[in-house]
Amino acid sequence: MKVQGIKNAHRNVGAVIIATVVACGVIVENVGRAEIRITEGVGRYILEAGHPSLAEWKLPPLAPASDIHGNALTDLGRRLFFDKILSADKTRSCATCHRPELGWSDGLPTARGLDGKPLARATPGLANVAYGSLFNWDGRVASLEEQALGPVFSQSEMGSDSEELVARLEADRFYREAFTKLFPNQPLNEKQVGLALAAFERTLLVQDTRFDRWVAGESGVLTDSEIRGFGVFIDPNRGSCGTCHAPPNFTDNGFHNIGLESFGHGNPDLGRYKIRPVRLMRGAFKTPPLRNIALSAPYFHDGSAATLEDVIEHYRTGGVVKENLSPEMKVLRLNAREKSDLVAFLKAISNSHVNFSTELALEQQ
Amino acid sequence: MNRWLREGDFLQMKTGIRISVIFVLSFFVGHLVADQLPVVGQKDKKFSVERLAVKVGESVSFANEDPFFHNVFSLSPAATFDLGSYPQGESRAVTFKEAGEVQIECAIHPSMQMVIEVTE
Ligand SMILES: [Cu+2]
Numbered sequence: 195m196k197v198q199g200i201k202n203a204h205r206n207v208g209a210v211i212i213a214t215v216v217a218c219g220v221i222v223e224n225v226g227r228a229e230i231r232i233t234e235g236v237g238r239y240i241l242e243a244g245h246p247s248l249a250e251w252k253l254p255p256l257a258p259a260s261d262i263h264g265n266a267l268t269d270l271g272r273r274l275f276f277d278k279i280l281s282a283d284k285t286r287s288c289a290t291c292h293r294p295e296l297g298w299s300d301g302l303p304t305a306r307g308l309d310g311k312p313l314a315r316a317t318p319g320l321a322n323v324a325y326g327s328l329f330n331w332d333g334r335v336a337s338l339e340e341q342a343l344g345p346v347f348s349q350s351e352m353g354s355d356s357e358e359l360v361a362r363l364e365a366d367r368f369y370r371e372a373f374t375k376l377f378p379n380q381p382l383n384e385k386q387v388g389l390a391l392a393a394f395e396r397t398l399l400v401q402d403t404r405f406d407r408w409v410a411g412e413s414g415v416l417t418d419s420e421i422r423g424f425g426v427f428i429d430p431n432r433g434s435c436g437t438c439h440a441p442p443n444f445t446d447n448g449f450h451n452i453g454l455e456s457f458g459h460g461n462p463d464l465g466r467y468k469i470r471p472v473r474l475m476r477g478a479f480k481t482p483p484l485r486n487i488a489l490s491a492p493y494f495h496d497g498s499a500a501t502l503e504d505v506i507e508h509y510r511t512g513g514v515v516k517e518n519l520s521p522e523m524k525v526l527r528l529n530a531r532e533k534s535d536l537v538a539f540l541k542a543i544s545n546s547h548v549n550f551s552t553e554l555a556l557e558q559q
Numbered sequence: 560m561n562r563w564l565r566e567g568d569f570l571q572m573k574t575g576i577r578i579s580v581i582f583v584l585s586f587f588v589g590h591l592v593a594d595q596l597p598v599v600g601q602k603d604k605k606f607s608v609e610r611l612a613v614k615v616g617e618s619v620s621f622a623n624e625d626p627f628f629h630n631v632f633s634l635s636p637a638a639t640f641d642l643g644s645y646p647q648g649e650s651r652a653v654t655f656k657e658a659g660e661v662q663i664e665c666a667i668h669p670s671m672q673m674v675i676e677v678t679e
Contacts, residue, residue, distance in 0.1 A: 328669060333669065408599060437627045448666075449666070449667060450667065470633045470634075470664075470666055471634070471668070472630065473643070474630050521646070
């Protein structure tokens with residue numbers, strides 16, 4: 195009996211060992227199939243639809259608009275945004291450069307000035323601008339209200355004059371009535387124009403890309419290639435994009451010199467350095483958010499990358515000009531598949547079109 | 560399992576080792592300075608305190624605890640300095656020689672701000 199017992203015990207141990215080995219095998223398999231674990235600098239993500247570790251990529255709801263005007267202010271802002279009345283010679287509106295169908299950008303390497311000549315910097319897309327805190331490539335403006343008046347009065351962009359603009363808007367029956375209704379005890383002024391434009395810009399939200407639906411728990415909306423691309427994007431040892439294009443809005447709201455070729459030219463755009471004269475800021479520009487990025491080619495503040503493939507190739511080299519390069523930039527070891535996965539991912543954080551009726555906005559004019 | 564999954568596993572190991580090395584290093588470095596200096600951490604893109612009071616002649620150490628670079632600086636007349644950029648696990652110190660309010664910011668992440676009140 196005793197011997198038998200020991201034998202049994204041995205057999206049991208054996209069974210336990212076998213069971214354990216099998217179980218481990220199953221676990222490893224499961225890890226391989228369902229849970230792609232990688233270590234990420236800002237936390238650990240499991241690349242599975244709706245996994246709690248992905249929650250930080252979910253855009254938070256915006257604080258409810260503090261103004262009492264509700265949609266009326268936004269509607270007025272929309273009309274102003276598309277109205278050429280804001281430019282001195284009535285040839286252009288905000289939407290001349292920020293075109294809805296081009297991700298609220300203009301498809302040009304750098305914006306075209308009033309005189310038809312190219313300006314120094316590219317027109318940024320405006321998707322999710324409501325989540326920003328500093329505006330323009332160098333972050334020189336701290337509110338959308340203030341930013342909106344910049345192009346209106348800039349001689350190279352819209353060339354308007356404050357007094358003349360107010361007189362024009364007052365002379366227009368629609369605007370006179372709309373402004374009076376919204377601001378009953380104030381004379382029409384440029385500040386109100388800024389308020390309305392900013393209110394409209396805050397509605398240009400992109401929160402429902404396929405990636406967002408995947409993060410929210412919908413499985414099957416991303417292809418394997420797109421999921422792999424996300425892995426490359428956040429992996430500090432491969433794409434290393436997520437350090438700067440950080441969750442949830444794909445930006446750290448920070449400034450970096452990413453080594454563009456134009457910084458090597460004679461008299462380069464110093465970017466953020468003009469606002470904060472700290473050495474590292476020479477040639478540094480704001481990290482743009484990336485949702486809807488597929489719509490707003492060409493890329494970078496100087497428009498030097500024509501396609502998303504060109505963007506990835508730039509990062510792969512670790513930057514062309516190494517002088518004053520961001521310490522986060524490095525040569526990337528990416529194979530062909532990883533590069534195409536990255537591009538696929540950038541498309542998965544973009545909608546195929548802008549959910550906006552241009553006709554509606556233009557009809558009003 | 561495909562190739563890059565295994566790379567992911569490997570990555571975890573490597574990061575583990577790196578973190579231990581940083582831990583050990585920061586233990587030694589920390590020991591040298593932490594006893595004497597007040598330390599202001601930079602973690603999750605925030606300074607660990609929003610305000611700090613020090614006396615003229617005192618130093619403050621700025622410790623980066625985030626897995627990316629920060630660049631602490633001030634352009635205030637009472638103390639103008641640029642600590643440059645340094646990674647996780649490193650710290651750099653500033654000595655405050657004049658009384659006054661010193662506005663401190665990170666050049667890379669301007670939302671990181673704090674004030675050091677320097678008194679006689
Ligand atoms: Cu920082």
